[in-house]
Amino acid sequence: MSVAESTLVQVQAVEKFYRRGSETVHVLEGIDLGVRAGEFLALMGPSGSGKSTLLNLLGGLDRPTKGTIEIGGERMDHLPDRPLAAWRARHIGFVFQFYNLLPVLTAERNVELPLLLTPLSRAERKRRVAIALAIVGLAHRAKHFPRQLSGGEQQRAGIARAIVTDPTLLLCDEPTGDLDRKAGDEVLNLLQALSRDHGKTVIMVTHDPHASARATRTVFLYKGQIVTEMPK
Amino acid sequence: MKYLHLTWSNLRRKKLRTLLTLLSITVAFVLYGYLAAIRVGLSAGVDVAGADRLIVRHRVSIAQPLPQTYQARIARIPGVAAVIHQSWFGGIYQDPKNFFSQFPVEPESFLRMYPEYLLPEDQKQAWFRTRTGVIVGRATAKRFGWKVGDRIPIQATIWTKKDGGRVWDFDIVGIYDGAQKATDTTIMFLRYDYFDETRLFGTGNVGWFIVRVKDPDHAAEVAAAIDAEFANSSAETKAETEKAFVGGWARQIADIGTIIKAILSAVFFTILLVAGNTVAQSVRERTEELGVLKAMGFTNALVLALVLAESCLLACLGGGLGLALAWFLIARGDPTHGALNVFYFPVKDLAAGVVLALALGLVTGLIPAWQAGRLRIADALRKG
Ligand SMILES: Nc1ncnc2c1ncn2[C@@H]1O[C@H](COP(=O)(O)OP(=O)(O)OP(=O)(O)O)[C@@H](O)[C@H]1O
Ligand SMILES: [Mg+2]
Numbered sequence: 001m002s003v004a005e006s007t008l009v010q011v012q013a014v015e016k017f018y019r020r021g022s023e024t025v026h027v028l029e030g031i032d033l034g035v036r037a038g039e040f041l042a043l044m045g046p047s048g049s050g051k052s053t054l055l056n057l058l059g060g061l062d063r064p065t066k067g068t069i070e071i072g073g074e075r076m077d078h079l080p081d082r083p084l085a086a087w088r089a090r091h092i093g094f095v096f097q098f099y100n101l102l103p104v105l106t107a108e109r110n111v112e113l114p115l116l117l118t119p120l121s122r123a124e125r126k127r128r129v130a131i132a133l134a135i136v137g138l139a140h141r142a143k144h145f146p147r148q149l150s151g152g153e154q155q156r157a158g159i160a161r162a163i164v165t166d167p168t169l170l171l172c173d174e175p176t177g178d179l180d181r182k183a184g185d186e187v188l189n190l191l192q193a194l195s196r197d198h199g200k201t202v203i204m205v206t207h208d209p210h211a212s213a214r215a216t217r218t219v220f221l222y223k224g225q226i227v228t229e230m231p232k
Numbered sequence: 233m234k235y236l237h238l239t240w241s242n243l244r245r246k247k248l249r250t251l252l253t254l255l256s257i258t259v260a261f262v263l264y265g266y267l268a269a270i271r272v273g274l275s276a277g278v279d280v281a282g283a284d285r286l287i288v289r290h291r292v293s294i295a296q297p298l299p300q301t302y303q304a305r306i307a308r309i310p311g312v313a314a315v316i317h318q319s320w321f322g323g324i325y326q327d328p329k330n331f332f333s334q335f336p337v338e339p340e341s342f343l344r345m346y347p348e349y350l351l352p353e354d355q356k357q358a359w360f361r362t363r364t365g366v367i368v369g370r371a372t373a374k375r376f377g378w379k380v381g382d383r384i385p386i387q388a389t390i391w392t393k394k395d396g397g398r399v400w401d402f403d404i405v406g407i408y409d410g411a412q413k414a415t416d417t418t419i420m421f422l423r424y425d426y427f428d429e430t431r432l433f434g435t436g437n438v439g440w441f442i443v444r445v446k447d448p449d450h451a452a453e454v455a456a457a458i459d460a461e462f463a464n465s466s467a468e469t470k471a472e473t474e475k476a477f478v479g480g481w482a483r484q485i486a487d488i489g490t491i492i493k494a495i496l497s498a499v500f501f502t503i504l505l506v507a508g509n510t511v512a513q514s515v516r517e518r519t520e521e522l523g524v525l526k527a528m529g530f531t532n533a534l535v536l537a538l539v540l541a542e543s544c545l546l547a548c549l550g551g552g553l554g555l556a557l558a559w560f561l562i563a564r565g566d567p568t569h570g571a572l573n574v575f576y577f578p579v580k581d582l583a584a585g586v587v588l589a590l591a592l593g594l595v596t597g598l599i600p601a602w603q604a605g606r607l608r609i610a611d612a613l614r615k616g
Contacts, residue, residue, distance in 0.1 A: 015420070061527055061609040080529070085532075087529075089530075094524075102238075105241055113525070114528045114529065
């Protein structure tokens with residue numbers, strides 16, 4: 001397989017400005033980044049350096065001011081809202097720092113949410129939810145509500161929700177930021193296994209060197225620019 | 233449909249808040265049902281009044297009697313198809329509280345004039361045979377537990393009998409139903425021949441005449457001709473259509489209708505604020521959750537629809553409960569025990585109530601839904 005073929009994410013000359021009153025805030029400047037399929041990439045940098053902003057651009061939650069983003073050979077940075085939503089549903093799984101499960105739904109109902117957007121039958125949805133919960137080791141907690149789960153368990157449910165549609169790309173914004181070392185390690189083990197054993201491409205924002213050590217590569221962001229790339 | 237569980241779960245998020253909102257919507261719709269029933273109760277006579285029937289009364293007031301001999305003279309007037317007379321009996325059954333009307337009439341011509349009173353053939357025949365026989369409407373029969381064959385004593389307030397007695401014993405020979413729901417089935421009809429022979433005074437007089445005209449379009453001309461016939465006599469008449477006659481009522485009822493509308497508007501405006509606040513608050517509380525749904529690929533339109541579904545579900549549950557409760561309570565009868573001759577919840581108003589509930593849901597959900605739909609994901613997620 002050639003390098004070009006295995007490049008899943010291609011970011012070129014991306015800039016992101018925000019207009020705050022009369023002044024323009026340059027959050028990202030001249031970002032060039034390639035991510036190969038199956039990579040487990042860590043994104044590090046000080047607070048406010050633009051990590052979440054970049055992750056949002058990659059996930060199609062926001063659009064770059066300039067530059068292009070291609071994922072799987074398809075440019076998605078200029079898609080209108082509706083096709084972009086459909087694109088997200090098909091290609092992206094998000095994992096958030098604070099898990100962001102819906103408190104009114106059980107773990108399995110939370111995991112089922114992204115599948116509601118697909119034409120799958122109820123039985124088929126149930127089957128896939130069960131598989132995703134089994135992968136994250138939460139099969140026995142399926143009927144529990146988020147408040148009945150520990151932080152680590154909630155985050156694993158969050159990961160199950162992110163992978164249940166079998167997305168192209170898994171985007172995690174500080175997935176261990178709110179967890180203690182032990183629970184954090186479990187989540188990292190899981191992400192690592194997803195990348196290594198299931199061939200998932202994972203991009204993870206983190207502040208924690210312990211977490212980035214699990215990644216296959218780490219990229220540093222500093223004041224909106226990629227400063228050093230150190231392949232591991 | 234697969235989103236129903238999500239919508240339902242969101243309503244259960246703050247159970248007490250949802251319950252209180254639900255209750256206030258329910259109460260509003262029970263009130264709506266009662267006011268609708270009261271309005272039909274008040275306007276029942278107006279709605280069923282025949283356009284082809286005239287009422288001919290004494291020019292001074294309906295309480296003044298007219299000679300029965302007028303009947304033949306009215307019958308000769310061109311355009312008159314039929315004419316009957318009625319009178320006011322004004323009796324009391326057991327207690328003055330138990331008010332209902334009793335009219336002496338001539339059975340055969342009376343039943344022909346009022347096809348809306350439905351009476352089985354054998355009961356008709358029994359009435360024609362029995363001089364002391366009376367027919368009562370279903371509502372009154374139910375109210376006092378009367379059956380065919382019962383003999384009931386009615387205390388006269390006006391008509392002393394020739395023997396000096398004031399208690400009239402009548403035999404119930406028939407119970408009639410109304411052809412329409414709004415037909416008044418509280419009146420008791422007795423036989424005029426028996427009434428006229430038995431009363432001590434007033435013999436040969438009647439209360440008023442009912443005239444059926446051949447062509448309703450010429451009702452006004454026939455009425456004028458009747459009044460002209462008796463002009464300058466000792467008892468001048470005033471003829472008008474049944475609709476115009478009850479129309480005096482109707483104007484007052486229209487005023488009451490306006491008051492009812494004003495009350496309902498105020499109630500629903502309040503409910504709009506209460507339910508609207510509930511929905512708006514619950515959406516504001518989960519800005520982040522909505523952002524997460526959108527991050528997953530839920531479109532703006534779908535998120536908008538979900539919020540709208542929530543407010544509609546709330547309004548329809550509350551409205552449905554309220555309308556069902558109103559239906560049930562109203563079916564148990566007039567709460568004033570007799571002030572309203574007709575009391576029911578019209579299907580038309582029930583249907584309007586369902587539409588109203590749905591509209592309430594849409595209006596209360598509109599702004600929060602629109603805001604939820606417009607919400608930008610990156611902003612929503614930053615709130616966390
Ligand atoms: N919608 C916005 N409007 C204005 N400024 C914004 C907006 N979104 C982000 N920013 C600014 O962009 C910069 C980068 O934000 P971002 O959230 O990407 O940082 P981060 O690297 O994820 O930081 P942290 O580690 O604290 O999460 C910040 O200075 C932030 O204030
Ligand atoms: Mg961040």
